[in-house]
Amino acid sequence: MKSDDETGFALIGMGPGKVDSMTFEAVEVAKNSDVRLYEAYTALWPDDELERLETMIGPIKRIMRPAVERPETLFEQAKDKLVAILVVGDPMQATTHIDFQLRAEKEGIPVRVIHGISVTTLVPGSTGLSDYKFGRSTTLTYPYGDWIVTSPLEVMLRNKAQGFHTLVLFDLDPTGAGTGDQSPMQPQDALLSIEKMIEKLQHSEMEESIKQQASDLLDSEIVLCCDLGTNDAFLKTTTVGGLRNLSGGRLNCMVFLANMSEMELEAINRWK
Secondary structure (H helix, E strand, O other), X not given: OOOHHHOEEEEEEOEOOOHHHOOHHHHHXXXXXXXXXXXXXXXXXXXXXXXXXXXXXXXXXXXXXXXXXXXXXXXXXXXXXXXXXXXXXXXXXXXXXXXXXXXXXXXXXXXXXXXXXXXXXXXXXXXXXXXXXXXXXXXXXXXXXXXXXXXXXXXXXXXXXXXXXXXEEEOOOOOOOOOOOOOOOOHHHHHHHHHHHHHHHHOOOOOXXXXXXXXXHHXXXXXXXXXXXXOOOEEEEEEOHHHHHOOOOOOEEEEEOOOOOHHHHHHHHOOO
Protein backbone atom coordinates (compact mmCIF):
# COMPACT_ATOMS: atom_id res chain seq x y z
CA MET A 1 0.00 0.00 0.00
CA LYS A 2 1.36 3.40 -0.97
CA SER A 3 1.50 6.24 1.54
CA ASP A 4 -0.58 9.40 1.08
CA ASP A 5 2.35 11.34 -0.36
CA GLU A 6 2.74 8.68 -3.07
CA THR A 7 -0.88 8.79 -4.26
CA GLY A 8 -3.30 11.45 -5.43
CA PHE A 9 -2.73 14.14 -8.00
CA ALA A 10 0.12 16.42 -8.93
CA LEU A 11 -1.06 19.42 -10.96
CA ILE A 12 2.14 20.42 -12.71
CA GLY A 13 2.80 23.69 -14.49
CA MET A 14 4.77 23.05 -17.67
CA GLY A 15 5.51 26.69 -18.40
CA PRO A 16 5.06 28.36 -21.78
CA GLY A 17 6.44 25.87 -24.27
CA LYS A 18 9.86 24.39 -23.64
CA VAL A 19 11.41 21.92 -21.23
CA ASP A 20 14.07 24.41 -20.14
CA SER A 21 11.39 26.66 -18.62
CA MET A 22 10.00 23.94 -16.33
CA THR A 23 11.16 23.98 -12.73
CA PHE A 24 13.38 21.18 -11.46
CA GLU A 25 10.59 20.25 -9.04
CA ALA A 26 8.06 19.96 -11.89
CA VAL A 27 10.31 17.61 -13.87
CA GLU A 28 11.13 15.44 -10.87
CA VAL A 29 7.55 15.07 -9.66
CA ALA A 30 6.38 14.17 -13.18
CA LYS A 31 9.21 11.67 -13.53
CA ASN A 32 8.31 9.97 -10.25
CA SER A 33 4.57 9.78 -10.98
CA ASP A 34 2.86 6.51 -11.89
CA VAL A 35 0.67 8.12 -14.55
CA ARG A 36 1.49 11.23 -16.63
CA LEU A 37 -1.35 13.06 -18.39
CA TYR A 38 -0.95 16.09 -20.65
CA GLU A 39 -4.00 18.36 -20.56
CA ALA A 40 -4.11 19.50 -24.17
CA TYR A 41 -7.18 21.68 -24.53
CA THR A 42 -6.45 24.93 -22.64
CA ALA A 43 -3.08 25.43 -24.39
CA LEU A 44 -0.50 23.47 -26.40
CA TRP A 45 3.23 22.77 -26.39
CA PRO A 46 5.27 22.24 -29.58
CA ASP A 47 5.38 18.54 -30.47
CA ASP A 48 9.18 18.40 -30.47
CA GLU A 49 9.40 19.80 -26.94
CA LEU A 50 6.73 17.39 -25.73
CA GLU A 51 8.71 14.49 -27.20
CA ARG A 52 11.84 15.80 -25.51
CA LEU A 53 10.02 15.91 -22.19
CA GLU A 54 8.88 12.31 -22.64
CA THR A 55 12.50 11.17 -23.01
CA MET A 56 13.20 12.74 -19.62
CA ILE A 57 10.17 11.70 -17.54
CA GLY A 58 8.57 8.76 -19.35
CA PRO A 59 5.42 8.22 -21.45
CA ILE A 60 2.76 10.94 -21.45
CA LYS A 61 -0.88 10.43 -22.42
CA ARG A 62 -2.92 13.30 -23.86
CA ILE A 63 -6.29 14.07 -22.24
CA MET A 64 -8.98 16.57 -23.21
CA ARG A 65 -11.73 18.53 -21.44
CA PRO A 66 -14.17 15.65 -20.72
CA ALA A 67 -11.54 13.74 -18.71
CA VAL A 68 -10.94 16.74 -16.45
CA GLU A 69 -14.51 17.98 -16.14
CA ARG A 70 -15.89 14.45 -15.58
CA PRO A 71 -12.97 13.07 -13.55
CA GLU A 72 -14.46 9.99 -11.88
CA THR A 73 -12.08 7.63 -13.73
CA LEU A 74 -9.09 9.78 -12.77
CA PHE A 75 -10.25 9.86 -9.15
CA GLU A 76 -10.26 6.05 -9.05
CA GLN A 77 -6.72 5.95 -10.45
CA ALA A 78 -5.48 8.47 -7.92
CA LYS A 79 -6.61 6.40 -4.93
CA ASP A 80 -3.62 4.07 -5.29
CA LYS A 81 -1.39 5.89 -7.81
CA LEU A 82 0.32 9.24 -8.13
CA VAL A 83 -1.27 10.85 -11.20
CA ALA A 84 0.52 13.83 -12.75
CA ILE A 85 -1.60 16.22 -14.80
CA LEU A 86 0.71 18.38 -16.89
CA VAL A 87 -0.75 21.79 -17.76
CA VAL A 88 0.76 24.41 -20.07
CA GLY A 89 1.67 27.56 -18.14
CA ASP A 90 0.46 27.50 -14.54
CA PRO A 91 -2.18 24.90 -13.63
CA MET A 92 -4.14 27.20 -11.35
CA GLN A 93 -4.77 29.95 -13.91
CA ALA A 94 -7.82 28.10 -15.30
CA THR A 95 -11.08 27.73 -13.36
CA THR A 96 -11.36 24.18 -14.74
CA HIS A 97 -8.31 23.12 -12.75
CA ILE A 98 -9.38 24.94 -9.59
CA ASP A 99 -12.72 23.11 -9.78
CA PHE A 100 -10.84 19.84 -10.33
CA GLN A 101 -8.68 20.46 -7.25
CA LEU A 102 -11.68 21.26 -5.04
CA ARG A 103 -13.63 18.20 -6.19
CA ALA A 104 -10.67 15.90 -5.62
CA GLU A 105 -10.08 17.26 -2.13
CA LYS A 106 -13.77 16.74 -1.26
CA GLU A 107 -13.25 13.09 -2.22
CA GLY A 108 -10.30 12.91 0.18
CA ILE A 109 -7.75 12.71 -2.65
CA PRO A 110 -4.60 14.78 -2.02
CA VAL A 111 -3.67 17.34 -4.66
CA ARG A 112 -0.19 18.79 -4.91
CA VAL A 113 0.35 21.90 -7.07
CA ILE A 114 3.65 22.69 -8.77
CA HIS A 115 3.39 26.12 -10.31
CA GLY A 116 4.79 27.15 -13.69
CA ILE A 117 5.45 30.29 -15.70
CA SER A 118 2.16 31.75 -16.94
CA VAL A 119 1.28 34.03 -19.85
CA THR A 120 -0.19 36.44 -17.28
CA THR A 121 3.32 37.19 -16.03
CA LEU A 122 5.04 36.84 -19.39
CA VAL A 123 2.94 39.49 -21.13
CA PRO A 124 3.70 42.48 -18.87
CA GLY A 125 7.37 41.51 -18.65
CA SER A 126 7.75 40.98 -22.39
CA THR A 127 5.90 44.08 -23.54
CA GLY A 128 7.24 46.48 -20.90
CA LEU A 129 3.73 47.41 -19.73
CA SER A 130 3.09 47.85 -16.02
CA ASP A 131 1.34 44.84 -14.52
CA TYR A 132 -0.42 47.24 -12.12
CA LYS A 133 -2.33 48.69 -15.07
CA PHE A 134 -3.98 45.49 -16.31
CA GLY A 135 -7.68 45.00 -15.72
CA ARG A 136 -9.73 41.84 -16.07
CA SER A 137 -8.43 39.52 -18.79
CA THR A 138 -10.66 37.84 -21.37
CA THR A 139 -10.60 35.22 -24.13
CA LEU A 140 -11.48 36.04 -27.71
CA THR A 141 -13.62 33.16 -28.95
CA TYR A 142 -14.32 31.82 -32.41
CA PRO A 143 -17.80 32.49 -33.80
CA TYR A 144 -20.02 29.41 -33.68
CA GLY A 145 -21.97 29.61 -36.92
CA ASP A 146 -23.79 32.96 -36.91
CA TRP A 147 -23.57 33.27 -33.12
CA ILE A 148 -20.86 35.08 -31.21
CA VAL A 149 -20.60 36.27 -27.63
CA THR A 150 -19.82 39.98 -27.12
CA SER A 151 -18.57 39.82 -23.53
CA PRO A 152 -14.84 39.83 -24.52
CA LEU A 153 -15.38 43.11 -26.38
CA GLU A 154 -17.29 44.58 -23.45
CA VAL A 155 -14.45 43.67 -21.07
CA MET A 156 -11.90 45.34 -23.36
CA LEU A 157 -13.93 48.55 -23.66
CA ARG A 158 -14.81 48.82 -19.96
CA ASN A 159 -11.18 48.24 -18.97
CA LYS A 160 -10.00 50.93 -21.36
CA ALA A 161 -12.57 53.40 -20.05
CA GLN A 162 -11.05 52.90 -16.58
CA GLY A 163 -7.48 53.25 -17.85
CA PHE A 164 -6.66 49.54 -17.72
CA HIS A 165 -4.93 47.41 -20.37
CA THR A 166 -6.60 44.10 -21.26
CA LEU A 167 -4.84 40.79 -21.78
CA VAL A 168 -6.86 39.13 -24.55
CA LEU A 169 -6.15 35.43 -24.95
CA PHE A 170 -6.92 33.87 -28.34
CA ASP A 171 -9.14 30.80 -28.60
CA LEU A 172 -7.71 27.37 -29.32
CA ASP A 173 -10.77 25.35 -30.24
CA PRO A 174 -13.19 26.36 -33.04
CA THR A 175 -15.74 23.79 -31.84
CA GLY A 176 -15.80 24.85 -28.19
CA ALA A 177 -16.09 21.19 -27.19
CA GLY A 178 -12.55 20.72 -25.86
CA THR A 179 -12.27 17.26 -27.38
CA GLY A 180 -9.52 17.80 -29.95
CA ASP A 181 -8.91 19.21 -33.42
CA GLN A 182 -7.53 22.43 -31.99
CA SER A 183 -6.77 25.24 -34.38
CA PRO A 184 -5.07 28.10 -32.50
CA MET A 185 -6.66 31.42 -33.42
CA GLN A 186 -4.54 33.52 -35.76
CA PRO A 187 -4.55 37.35 -36.01
CA GLN A 188 -6.90 37.34 -39.01
CA ASP A 189 -9.31 35.04 -37.13
CA ALA A 190 -9.17 37.39 -34.14
CA LEU A 191 -10.06 40.39 -36.29
CA LEU A 192 -13.00 38.54 -37.85
CA SER A 193 -14.35 37.70 -34.38
CA ILE A 194 -13.92 41.30 -33.21
CA GLU A 195 -15.72 42.65 -36.29
CA LYS A 196 -18.64 40.27 -35.67
CA MET A 197 -18.75 41.37 -32.02
CA ILE A 198 -18.81 45.05 -33.01
CA GLU A 199 -21.69 44.43 -35.42
CA LYS A 200 -23.70 42.51 -32.83
CA LEU A 201 -23.02 45.10 -30.14
CA GLN A 202 -24.27 47.92 -32.36
CA HIS A 203 -27.64 46.15 -32.67
CA SER A 204 -27.90 45.40 -28.93
CA GLU A 205 -29.38 47.38 -26.05
CA MET A 206 -25.91 48.19 -24.72
CA GLU A 207 -25.40 51.79 -23.52
CA GLU A 208 -24.53 54.29 -26.24
CA SER A 209 -21.12 55.12 -24.75
CA ILE A 210 -19.99 51.50 -25.20
CA LYS A 211 -21.42 51.39 -28.74
CA GLN A 212 -19.47 54.54 -29.63
CA GLN A 213 -16.25 53.09 -28.27
CA ALA A 214 -16.88 49.89 -30.25
CA SER A 215 -17.36 51.81 -33.49
CA ASP A 216 -13.86 53.31 -33.13
CA LEU A 217 -12.22 50.11 -31.97
CA LEU A 218 -10.46 49.06 -35.18
CA ASP A 219 -8.17 52.08 -34.83
CA SER A 220 -7.26 51.23 -31.23
CA GLU A 221 -3.67 50.25 -30.52
CA ILE A 222 -2.68 46.75 -29.44
CA VAL A 223 0.40 44.61 -28.96
CA LEU A 224 0.21 41.18 -30.60
CA CYS A 225 2.14 38.59 -28.57
CA CYS A 226 3.07 35.26 -30.14
CA ASP A 227 4.70 32.17 -28.57
CA LEU A 228 5.95 34.07 -25.53
CA GLY A 229 8.46 32.19 -23.41
CA THR A 230 9.73 30.13 -26.35
CA ASN A 231 12.58 30.56 -28.80
CA ASP A 232 10.01 31.61 -31.44
CA ALA A 233 8.56 34.51 -29.44
CA PHE A 234 7.78 37.76 -31.21
CA LEU A 235 5.72 40.90 -30.57
CA LYS A 236 4.14 43.49 -32.86
CA THR A 237 2.56 46.81 -31.94
CA THR A 238 -0.24 47.65 -34.35
CA THR A 239 -3.95 48.48 -34.36
CA VAL A 240 -6.88 46.09 -34.07
CA GLY A 241 -7.49 46.59 -37.80
CA GLY A 242 -3.82 45.89 -38.46
CA LEU A 243 -4.32 42.27 -37.39
CA ARG A 244 -5.59 41.70 -40.92
CA ASN A 245 -2.05 41.85 -42.30
CA LEU A 246 -0.19 39.85 -39.66
CA SER A 247 0.77 36.21 -39.24
CA GLY A 248 0.81 34.71 -35.78
CA GLY A 249 2.57 31.81 -34.13
CA ARG A 250 1.61 28.60 -32.40
CA LEU A 251 -0.22 30.34 -29.53
CA ASN A 252 -1.22 33.99 -29.71
CA CYS A 253 -2.69 36.70 -27.54
CA MET A 254 -2.79 40.49 -27.53
CA VAL A 255 -2.86 43.43 -25.18
CA PHE A 256 -5.64 45.95 -25.84
CA LEU A 257 -3.97 49.16 -24.73
CA ALA A 258 -5.34 51.94 -22.53
CA ASN A 259 -3.62 55.22 -21.70
CA MET A 260 0.10 54.68 -21.23
CA SER A 261 2.84 56.29 -19.21
CA GLU A 262 5.82 57.73 -21.05
CA MET A 263 7.88 54.65 -20.17
CA GLU A 264 5.15 52.25 -21.34
CA LEU A 265 4.84 54.14 -24.62
CA GLU A 266 8.58 53.90 -25.20
CA ALA A 267 8.45 50.19 -24.39
CA ILE A 268 5.67 49.26 -26.82
CA ASN A 269 7.11 51.43 -29.59
CA ARG A 270 9.97 48.93 -29.77
CA TRP A 271 7.60 46.44 -31.38
CA LYS A 272 6.31 48.69 -34.20
